[in-house]
Structures are given as structure tokens and as C-alpha cells.
Amino acid sequence: MGSLFRSEEMTLCQLFLQSEAAYACVSELGELGLVxxxxxNPDVNAFQRKFVNEVRxxxxxxxxxxxxxxxxxxxxxxxxEIPGEVPEAPQPREMIDLEATFEKLENELREVNQNAExxxxxxxxxxxxxxxxxxxxVFFDEHEGGASTTESMTRALISDDPNKHMGQVQLGFRDKQESLEFLPCFVAGVILRERIPAFERMLWRACRGNVFLRQAEIDxxxxxxxxxxxxxxxxxxxxxxxxxxxxxxxKICEGFRATLYPCPEAxxxxxxxxxxxxxxxxxxxxxxxxxxxxxxRVLVAAAKNIKNWFVKVRKIKAIYHTLNLFNLDVTQKCLIAECWVPxxxxxTIQLALRRGTERSGSSVPPILNRMETLEDPPTYNRTNKFTSAFQNLIYAYGVATYREVNPAPYTIITFPFLFAVMFGDLGHGAIMAVFGFWMCYKEKPLQAKKIDSEIWNIFFGxxxxxxxxxxxxxxxxxxxxxxxxxxxxxxxxxWRQNYNESTLTTAKSLQLNPDSMDYLQHPYPFGIDPVWQLAEANKIIFMNAYKMKISIIIGVFHMLFGVxxxxxxxxxxxxxxxxxxxxxxxxxxxxxxxxxMVLLMFIKWTSYGPSPPNFDDVRTSGYCAPSILITFINMMLFKxxxxxxxxxxxxxxxxxMGLQKFFVIAALMCVPVMLFGKPYFIMKEQKARASQGHQSIEASAENGTAGGAPVPASAHHDEDITEVFIHQAIHTIExxxxxxxxxxSYLRLWALSLAHAQLAEVAWNMLLRKGISTLIIIHTLSTCRAACRTRRRTCACGRCRWRTRSSPRSRGTCCSGKACSPRATRAASTCTWCSRAGPPSPSPSWC
Amino acid sequence: MACKFCGPKLSLVGVVLSVWGIIQLTLMGVFYAIKSVALLEDLPLGGGHADINEFIGEVETGYTQNSHNCWIAALLYVITLVISGHQFWLNNRSSVSM
Known part of the structure; x- marks a missing residue:
């Protein structure tokens, strides 16, 4: 079988690597990415492993x-970006150079930064x-200029009646006050702007209003x-x-982290x-x-190489991390690894190992040894750039067990198709396909760009x-x-319409009967007849019936295929x-x-419909077609x-009726088979084995070689069978x-398809139809003006614009001043309606 | 440059929108010109026609008028395309020279 159908066959291998060659070999295997x-050493913690120092x-x-x-x-x-190829993992001795480089760079940068700071x-x-x-x-200028309010305030605060404000605290300084009176002390500083209000209030309260603060913002x-x-x-x-x-x-300044500066007085x-x-x-x-x-300069030099360095360091780290998983031989001469390999x-793995040995210059070749194991191997699906996206879709639901059928190849068709059932629109689909084609066509340049945007990566992936x-x-x-x-x-x-002219001119909406020659009795060759687009009354009803049935049919076939x-x-x-x-x-x-149910749909489609040429068989006409849903519900209820x-x-x-009853009963009979069938057979098998085993144990017990073995065995067996029962019950119910x-749920295909079609229609009606009808203004503006001028009526051209219409016949209604002037107060829209609905000749009764 | 008034993103959006507008409106103009029935609902038609010929006449003038409108709009989009394309070019050039 091809590799796409099932996951790859894996083997467990033992790998003996010479200590000197191990690094190069693992590096080669890492480049390959197949192991x-x-x-x-699962019981050795991360800090006790051999290459801990290197990882550090x-x-x-x-x-x-x-x-x-x-x-x-x-x-x-x-x-x-790294030009061209990604660098290979460097040799272990290169690590010291790298370390030295980074050390130097870091120290230099830190020093520069410190100095700069x-x-x-x-x-x-x-x-x-x-x-x-x-x-x-400025403050001092104001101060010396006198006459300013600031000065008087300062003086008032400082010298007038100090007792009243300063209280006891100031008592000891009375004698000095005289000398200070003309040159009060001051401190100047800078503070964060948002702290100013709190600072001011704090100063006022703590000093009881005995200080005077001036502040100015630094722009x-x-x-x-x-x-x-x-x-x-x-x-x-x-x-x-x-x-x-x-x-x-x-103290307050300190508390508010204001910086104070000495400021000379003179x-x-x-x-x-x-x-x-x-x-x-x-x-x-x-x-x-x-x-x-x-x-x-230092940074520009570093920026040239930094991505490269990152890759190198990470590769070294990964190699040592992998080496930590290996078992050290007793002699310390070689490392033993176990690995799963396709x-x-x-x-190819042998080749890579040989290359690794050559690179390290070691003489002893590594030994790759297949091992037999009962363990479940890991699932590995080989993918390419096309299938990997679909494989990832499957992985989003779960990874299949080893060698199970891989559903990814079928997803390549079903996923886009189910999407398309919901997104069915030629125009929108074309835009999407063009976008997808562009991404595929420009794949390499786009890949090289390495755009970080998450949404873009989802689309590009x-x-x-x-x-x-x-x-x-x-x-x-x-x-x-x-x-x-x-x-x-x-x-x-x-479809043709066979109505006469008078019916056509008077009727609001008309019906085309498929049971007559309105329908040519042969269907539109491909897809849905375009006439349905014009059927405003029942287009949605018709499309719903069609799309619901289609989605159920697709869904049932999809499920059957999965089973x-x-x-x-x-x-x-x-x-x-x-x-x-x-x-x-x-x-x-x-x-x-x-x-x-799907069959019923097909029966309904094929056996009910118009019966040309006489159209008189009621039984096979659409009138008699039963509802599939009701039929199905009645079938389930035996009604x-x-x-x-x-x-x-x-x-x-x-x-x-008889067939339906039989089907329902037979289907219901399947449920207990699903529920109990497998546990029953397993139980039977185990019993058979147990009786055999019992005999052998008895036989051995007689020999006196084994004792007490049956008890744990039976306990294990009990637990096993209940688990099987529970598992099977869950499986069946599910x-x-x-x-x-x-x-x-497959009806969602219909629901989303309906939503898509309706939204597209709304977009057309609300955006484009309106756009088209306003565009008419541009064109008819000139004709309107001309009409107004020739009529010389009182009607303003601004309103005219709304009242005119494109067709030359109705231009007559444009500026019939008689008709519109009595209702001048009304909104212009009324007139629009008038002229639209009105007859070609201007008549006052219409407005 | 004195006449650069759009950034790189805005000018790109302008280019894309204009190209879209030109394609769509030209096509719609063509469809109106060949009197596509699907677009009948979008014609500005009034009610109350005395006879069928008058109605047909009105529909036909509606079709030609709408197709002309679409083409006029497409031409307007050509102008925006030229402007935004020029802006895009200016932006591209300046970013390259930097």
C-alpha cells in the first residue's frame, strides 16, 4: 500500500555511537529529521545528565x-535574514569561539549602555x-518688579503676623526673622507634572500654609x-x-521624588x-x-549575524539535549541510543551516520541495530507541501494509531467540497481561487519573506x-x-410565460405552472434554471428544498464512506x-x-412531477408529492x-409500510449487537483461554513448581472485561x-449556503443597486436643468433632481409646479413617489 | 516630495479598490449593454405603463443609461487608479532610495 493510505511502518533501532562521533552523527540525523x-535515562533528572554543562x-x-x-x-x-541555506550545526570547538564573541559583544554593549545612561x-x-x-x-523678575500680586502674597505669607500661622514651631526663630524678611529662603527643583496637585496640597497642609509655591511647566x-x-x-x-x-x-520634596537644584540668589x-x-x-x-x-556601529555589526547565531546556538543546544537522552556505556567509550525510524x-539514515563519522574523523563506524519490540510505534505520516495542510486538518481532530488508515487523502476532496457546498458562488469562488493560485504561484518568494502575521500564516499554510x-x-x-x-x-x-398582454400589464405577480407548457418539459442542462433568480416569491423555498436534500445526501454518503x-x-x-x-x-x-431516507428523496424526485403531454395524472403530479421529513418521522414512530x-x-x-417497519426493527436490532457483540466474544475467548491455562496451571501445580498464579490472573481478567463493556457501550452510544x-448537522451545509446566498443578495441590493440608482443623478442632472429652464416654473432645480427620472417620457412630470407647489412643505420623497408611480402625463391628482 | 499625500498602505488599498472597481463596473456596463435579464430588477422602472411597448421602451433606455453610468463610474475609477498608482510609485521609490 502507498504511504499516503497508512502511516509509515516504523522500526525500533538501537544505535551505538562512539563518543567522539556522537555529536556529528546526531547533527546529521537532526538535519534529516526522520528519527x-x-x-x-528517564529516572535521571535534568541536572544529573552528562551534557548538562553544555546545555547550560x-x-x-x-x-x-x-x-x-x-x-x-x-x-x-x-x-x-539568513541568505540562502540555513547554517549547519557548528563543531563543538566552535562553541568556544561563539561564546567568546557573544561575551565580548555583551560586555561592550553593557559598558556602552552604562556610559550612555x-x-x-x-x-x-x-x-x-x-x-x-x-x-x-521669571519668578524673580516678578518678585523684583514689585507691584505684582505674587510679591504681596509672598510678603503677606511670610512676614505678616507669623504667630498666627506658624504657631509654636516658629517661636525659636523670631530673632532671625528680621534679617530674613527681605530675602526669604527658597528651594527650587523639578517634579513630575502629574504629582504637582498632590505635592501642592501636601506642602500646604504640612507647613500650614506657611510656604509659597510657584510652578511652571516645562514644555x-x-x-x-x-x-x-x-x-x-x-x-x-x-x-x-x-x-x-x-x-x-x-522631606516633602524627597517624598515626592522631586529633584532639588541649587539656585543662586543673586x-x-x-x-x-x-x-x-x-x-x-x-x-x-x-x-x-x-x-x-x-x-x-556595534549593533549593526551584530544585526548582520544575529539570526545565524540564533540558529547555530539552538542547533547545538538541541544536539546536546538529544545526547542527554542517550545511555552511557559502562566503558564510557560509546553512547547507546534507541530510536524509532521509518x-x-x-x-538514508545509515548514509547520514556515515557522513557524521567521516566529519568527526572517527575510525569506528556507528552501528544501527534493528530491535524487536511489542510496543506501539509512533504514527508517522509522510507528507509533502501539498498534503501537509490536509494532514494538519486531520491532526486537529486527532492522530490515528499506528498503521491505521489515514483519512487525509480523502480530505483533499471532501473538505474543499463541503466548504464549496456552503460557499457556492461562482464570483466569490473565483476571487478565492485567484487568491489561492497567487499564493501557490508566488510560493517561493512569499516563503522567503517570512511574514510574521498570524492570519497571513494561516492562509499561506x-x-x-x-x-x-x-x-x-x-x-x-x-x-x-x-x-x-x-x-x-x-x-x-x-420556462416560458404564456400570459397575454393585459394580464402582464395588470397583475402584480404571476405564476408559472410546471404542469403546463409554461415549462418546456426538459430541464436546464446544467445546474439550476436561471428563471429562479427572478422568482421573488418562492425562490428561497425552492432553493431550501433542493439544498437541504443535497446536504443530507452528501452527509449520508460521507458517513457511509467513513464507516x-x-x-x-x-x-x-x-x-x-x-x-x-x-x-x-x-x-x-x-x-x-x-x-x-436518501432513497426516498430520489424516489420523490423521479416519480412526482409534470406528466406531459396531458397533465391530467394527479397521482404523479407535484400536488401529491409527500414530505420526506414527515414520512421519515412516521416511519420511526410506526405511524x-x-x-x-x-x-x-x-x-x-x-x-x-411493511418495508419501513422491517427496516426500523432491523436497524434497532443492530444496536444490541454493537453493544454486546464484542464483549461477548472477548469473554468467550478469555474463558476458553482460562480453562486451558487453568489446566496447565493445575498440571504445573501438581509438579509443585508454581503456586498462587491463578488468583492475580483472574482479577486482571475481571477488570479487563468490565473495561471492554464500558468501552463498547460508549462506542455504541457515540x-x-x-x-x-x-x-x-449536515443540514448546516444548507443553512450556511442559504446564509451565504442571502448575504450576497443583500450586499447587491444595499450596495450596488443603490449605487446604480444614485449614479443616475449624474447623468440626468443636465437634462433636468434643461427641462426646468424651458418650463420656467418656480420649482427649484435641487428638488427637480429628485423628481426627474431617466426616461424621456416621465420627464414631463418633472417640474409641474401646479402639482407640487401646494405640498411644498412635504418632503421631496413624496414627489419622488409621485413621479415614479404617476402616469406619463402630469396630473395634479397624483400629488 | 511635495505631492505625496498617501502612505504606502492607503495607496495600495486605493490601487486594489480601483482595479476592482474598473473590472466590475466595466463588466456590469457590458452586461447592461447586452440587456442581461438578471439585471432587470436593478433598473429604475416606474409602475403604471399604458401598454407593453412603452414599458419595453423604458426598459431599453434604462439598460443603455445604466450601462453608460457604469462606464462613467469605471472611468472615474481609472482616475483614482492613476492617482493612487502614482502615490504608490512615489512611496515605493522613496522606500527603495532609503
Whole structure:
């Protein structure tokens, strides 16, 4: 059998590797990706394994690389993709070089960063000082200018009646007050802007209103050196008197993390200081620029290689991690590994091992030894770029056990087809197919781009699914005769209208009877007749009946196919009992109930309908067609509804009632077979074995060699059989309820198809039809103006526009001022209605 | 560049929308021109026609008018395509030179 049908055959192999060659060999196997190693020291914890040191060193390297990457990202330097091939795992001795490189880079970067941070802090302080000097200058200018309210306030606060405000605290400073009166103490500093209100209130309360705070905002944001965020700050200056207040104010400032700066009192000093600050800032700027340049150079150099390094380090780490799984031989000369290998790939693996040995320069070839085992091998499905997407869809539901039939190849058809049943629209399908085709066509360049967006990766991973879904949707769109919710009339509709002219002009809606020559008595060759698009009254009803039946038919066949696949599993694993007591009852259950319903649908389609040329046989006409759903429900309930319609048969075919009863009973009989069949046979088998075993044990007991063995055996057997019962009960319930609920669930195909078609129609009506009718304005604007001008009526052209219509006949109604002027207060829409519905000649009675 | 007023994404969206609009409206214009029955519902028709010929006449003028409208709109989209294409080109060029 092909490898797509079942998962690959796996063998357990033992691998003896020489210690020197192990690294190179594992590296080669890693590049191949066909081997699954088993952990041979499961009871040794991660820290006691042999290559723990190496793994740790790799971890350390990775940390350094991550640090580098973070810094590179922060500077916004593009990281170069690895050109061409992915690098191979480096030799173990290269690890030391890599470590040294990373160490150097990291140290350099850290130093640069530290310096930059120190410089930035310095710079920040200086800028803040500059702002303080500038802003306080304003305060002091106001102060000295006199006459300002600030000054009087300050004075009032500081000198007037200190006893009242300052209380006892200030008592000791009375004598100093005289000298301080004209030059109150002050501190100046910078604080975060959002802390200002709290700060102000705190100062006021703690100092009982004896300090005076002035503040001014610094307009430009400052950079916080530690987090490099942009922060807004404010300059403040606090005036107060006395040492105690000073300590208090300083404490509060500290509490609010305000930075205080010395600020000279004399204006000349301040000016001098400002000059000094400015020159220092300029010096700092040049130094900072140089530091940044250096940092940038280092990072650009690192960015060229960082992806490469990441791959290398990860490969080394993976190799050592794998080596940790190996068993050390007693002599320490060789490593022993156990691994699962696809049987077909043994040759390539041998080759890879030989290459690894050559690379390491070892003389002893590695030994690959097949082992016999009773363990369940892992499932491995070989995929290519086309099937892998479908295989992943299957894996989303669960991984099959070893050598079971793989449903993925069938999914290639069924998944896009079921999607297409729901998405059936030629236009939408074409857009999807074009998108999918573009992704497949540009596969290599798109793959090389490595786009990180998650949504894009979902689409790109499923590009073949998208392409197939698009193509299948185009097909179902043709069947539904839907293209952007419009129909194509390729072969010519099979419906004609035979009404005379007077009926056509007066009737609101007309009916076409298939039981007459309205219908040409041969169907539209492919898909649904386009006439249904114009059938506003019952299009949805007709399409619903069709799509519901189609989805049930597809669903029942889908389920039957799935059950049939299980037959291959039973045959392959030689479970003959399962074929008789699982597969056959399961398929009978489905056939007798749901496949019979499908048959009823076909019978209904073929035996009811128009009967040309006389159209007089009522029994086979659509009038007598029974409802399949009601028939099926009645079948399950053993009920017969009396037929209300005269002249109709009660049943669809002779003997229907008896057949249906038999089918239901037979289907129900299948359930106990499914439920008890397998446990019964297993129990019988075990009993037979136990009686044999018992005899042998008795025989051996007589010899006196074994004793007490039967007791644990029987206990084990009891547990086993209950488990089988429970498992089988769950399985049966799941199958029976599942087949009922799945049949109902397949109706979702119809529901989503309906939703899609209706949404497409709504989109057409609400977007395009409106668009088309407003476009008319552009065209008719000129004709409207002309009409207005010639009539010379009072009607405004603005309203005219709404009242005119494109056809030349109705232009007459445009500006009949007589008709519209009495109702000038009414909305223009009324007039629109008038002119639309009105007769060609202008008549006042219409408005 | 002084006349660059769209970013790369906006100009790309403009290009895609314009191409779409041109294709769709040209096709719809063609369908109206060949008097597709499926589009009959979208014609701006009034009620109350005295006789069938008048109705047919109105339908036919409606078809030609709508097809002209569609083509006019397609031409408008050509203008937006030119503008957004130019913007896209400017954006592309500037990003390459950087």
C-alpha cells in the first residue's frame, strides 16, 4: 500500500555511537529529521545528565543573544535574514569561539549602555537645571518688579503676623526673622507634572500654609534615562522661612521624588551659572552623540549575524539535549541510543551516520541495530507541501494509531467540497481561487519573506486548500447558478410565460405552472434554471428544498464512506470479530435508516412531477408529492398519517409500510449487537483461554513448581472485561447518537449556503443597486436643468433632481409646479413617489 | 516630495479598490449593454405603463443609461487608479532610495 493510505511502518533501532562521533552523527540525523529518540535515562533528572554543562552554556549564549536582539530592536536596526541555506550545526570547538564573541559583544554593549545612561542622567540634570534657571528668572523678575500680586502674597505669607500661622514651631526663630524678611529662603527643583496637585496640597497642609509655591511647566518632554520614556515635568520654587520649614519642605520634596537644584540668589550668579550649564550641555551632547554612534556601529555589526547565531546556538543546544537522552556505556567509550525510524528510510539514515563519522574523523563506524519490540510505534505520516495542510486538518481532530488508515487523502476532496457546498458562488469562488493560485504561484518568494502575521500564516499554510476551495466553490456556484447573487443564462431557460398582454400589464405577480407548457418539459442542462433568480416569491423555498436534500445526501454518503474505511482497519489488524459485530451492524444501521431516507428523496424526485403531454395524472403530479421529513418521522414512530389530499396515494410505492417497519426493527436490532457483540466474544475467548491455562496451571501445580498464579490472573481478567463493556457501550452510544445528530448537522451545509446566498443578495441590493440608482443623478442632472429652464416654473432645480427620472417620457412630470407647489412643505420623497408611480402625463391628482 | 499625500498602505488599498472597481463596473456596463435579464430588477422602472411597448421602451433606455453610468463610474475609477498608482510609485521609490 502507498504511504499516503497508512502511516509509515516504523522500526525500533538501537544505535551505538562512539563518543567522539556522537555529536556529528546526531547533527546529521537532526538535519534529516526522520528519527525519534527515546529517553533511555528517564529516572535521571535534568541536572544529573552528562551534557548538562553544555546545555547550560548554550542557555547562557541564548540569553546573551536575546539581550543583543532586544537592543537591536530598540534601535530599530533591521536584522538580516539568513541568505540562502540555513547554517549547519557548528563543531563543538566552535562553541568556544561563539561564546567568546557573544561575551565580548555583551560586555561592550553593557559598558556602552552604562556610559550612555550615566551621560543621559547627567544631561537630564543639566537640562532640568537649565529650565530651573530660566523659569526662576521669571519668578524673580516678578518678585523684583514689585507691584505684582505674587510679591504681596509672598510678603503677606511670610512676614505678616507669623504667630498666627506658624504657631509654636516658629517661636525659636523670631530673632532671625528680621534679617530674613527681605530675602526669604527658597528651594527650587523639578517634579513630575502629574504629582504637582498632590505635592501642592501636601506642602500646604504640612507647613500650614506657611510656604509659597510657584510652578511652571516645562514644555518639552524630557527623557528618563533608566526607562528611556518621555516624561513631562514641572519646575517649582518654594519660598519659606526658617530652618525647620526648610527641613520639612525638603522631606516633602524627597517624598515626592522631586529633584532639588541649587539656585543662586543673586541674578548675576544665576546668569553665570546658566552660561556654564549651557556650555556643559553642549559638550555632553557631542559626547552622547559619539556614544550613540559607537553603540549603533556595534549593533549593526551584530544585526548582520544575529539570526545565524540564533540558529547555530539552538542547533547545538538541541544536539546536546538529544545526547542527554542517550545511555552511557559502562566503558564510557560509546553512547547507546534507541530510536524509532521509518523502515523505508533506514538507508538514508545509515548514509547520514556515515557522513557524521567521516566529519568527526572517527575510525569506528556507528552501528544501527534493528530491535524487536511489542510496543506501539509512533504514527508517522509522510507528507509533502501539498498534503501537509490536509494532514494538519486531520491532526486537529486527532492522530490515528499506528498503521491505521489515514483519512487525509480523502480530505483533499471532501473538505474543499463541503466548504464549496456552503460557499457556492461562482464570483466569490473565483476571487478565492485567484487568491489561492497567487499564493501557490508566488510560493517561493512569499516563503522567503517570512511574514510574521498570524492570519497571513494561516492562509499561506493552507494555500492549496484555499485554491481547491475556490475552484470547488466555482463549480458549486455554477450548479447553484449564482454569480455575485446573479444567475447566468447559458443554455436558455426552460420556462416560458404564456400570459397575454393585459394580464402582464395588470397583475402584480404571476405564476408559472410546471404542469403546463409554461415549462418546456426538459430541464436546464446544467445546474439550476436561471428563471429562479427572478422568482421573488418562492425562490428561497425552492432553493431550501433542493439544498437541504443535497446536504443530507452528501452527509449520508460521507458517513457511509467513513464507516467503510473502518473495514480496511479491521481487515488489516485481523479483527474478524469486529467486522461482524461492529462494522456490519454499523453499516446496516446507517443504510436501513438514513440511506433509505436518501432513497426516498430520489424516489420523490423521479416519480412526482409534470406528466406531459396531458397533465391530467394527479397521482404523479407535484400536488401529491409527500414530505420526506414527515414520512421519515412516521416511519420511526410506526405511524401512518391519513392522507388529507384526495386522489393521492397513501404511500410512495407498494409495500412501503411493511418495508419501513422491517427496516426500523432491523436497524434497532443492530444496536444490541454493537453493544454486546464484542464483549461477548472477548469473554468467550478469555474463558476458553482460562480453562486451558487453568489446566496447565493445575498440571504445573501438581509438579509443585508454581503456586498462587491463578488468583492475580483472574482479577486482571475481571477488570479487563468490565473495561471492554464500558468501552463498547460508549462506542455504541457515540455511534448511534452520532449518526442521528450528524445527519442533522449536515443540514448546516444548507443553512450556511442559504446564509451565504442571502448575504450576497443583500450586499447587491444595499450596495450596488443603490449605487446604480444614485449614479443616475449624474447623468440626468443636465437634462433636468434643461427641462426646468424651458418650463420656467418656480420649482427649484435641487428638488427637480429628485423628481426627474431617466426616461424621456416621465420627464414631463418633472417640474409641474401646479402639482407640487401646494405640498411644498412635504418632503421631496413624496414627489419622488409621485413621479415614479404617476402616469406619463402630469396630473395634479397624483400629488 | 511635495505631492505625496498617501502612505504606502492607503495607496495600495486605493490601487486594489480601483482595479476592482474598473473590472466590475466595466463588466456590469457590458452586461447592461447586452440587456442581461438578471439585471432587470436593478433598473429604475416606474409602475403604471399604458401598454407593453412603452414599458419595453423604458426598459431599453434604462439598460443603455445604466450601462453608460457604469462606464462613467469605471472611468472615474481609472482616475483614482492613476492617482493612487502614482502615490504608490512615489512611496515605493522613496522606500527603495532609503
Amino acid at each position: 525519534q529518540f527515546r529517553d533511555l 552554556r548554550c542557555d547562557e549564549m541564548e540569553r546573551k543573544l536575546r539581550y543583543l536582539e532586544k537592543e537591536i530592536r530598540r534601535d530599530g536596526i533591521p536584522m538580516l 550615566a551621560l543621559k542622567r547627567n544631561y537630564l540634570e543639566l537640562t532640568e537645571l537649565k529650565h530651573i534657571l530660566r523659569k526662576t528668572q 518639552t518632554p524630557l527623557e528618563d534615562p533608566s526607562s528611556s520614556d518621555q516624561v513631562y515635568k514641572s519646575v517649582f520654587i518654594i519660598f519659606f522661612q526658617g530652618d525647620q520649614l526648610k527641613t520639612r519642605v525638603k 541674578p548675576a550668579d544665576r546668569r553665570e551659572m546658566a552660561m556654564g550649564v549651557m556650555t556643559r550641555i553642549e559638550d555632553l551632547n557631542t559626547v552622547l552623540g559619539q556614544t550613540q554612534d559607537h553603540r549603533h 523502515a523505508l528510510d533506514l538507508e 493552507g494555500r492549496y486548500i484555499v485554491l481547491l476551495m475556490g475552484l470547488f466553490s466555482m463549480y458549486t456556484g455554477l450548479i447553484y447558478n449564482d454569480i455575485f447573487s446573479k444567475s447566468l443564462n447559458i443554455f436558455g431557460s426552460s 467503510c474505511l473502518s473495514l480496511w482497519n479491521h481487515l488489516y489488524f485481523k479483527r474478524r470479530i469486529s467486522v461482524y459485530v461492529e462494522f456490519i451492524p454499523q453499516i446496516l444501521f446507517l443504510l436501513l435508516l438514513f440511506f433509505y 401512518t398519517d391519513p392522507n388529507m389530499r384526495t386522489d393521492c396515494d397513501d404511500t410512495m410505492f407498494a409495500g412501503q 455511534y448511534v447518537l452520532g449518526s442521528v445528530s450528524h445527519t442533522a
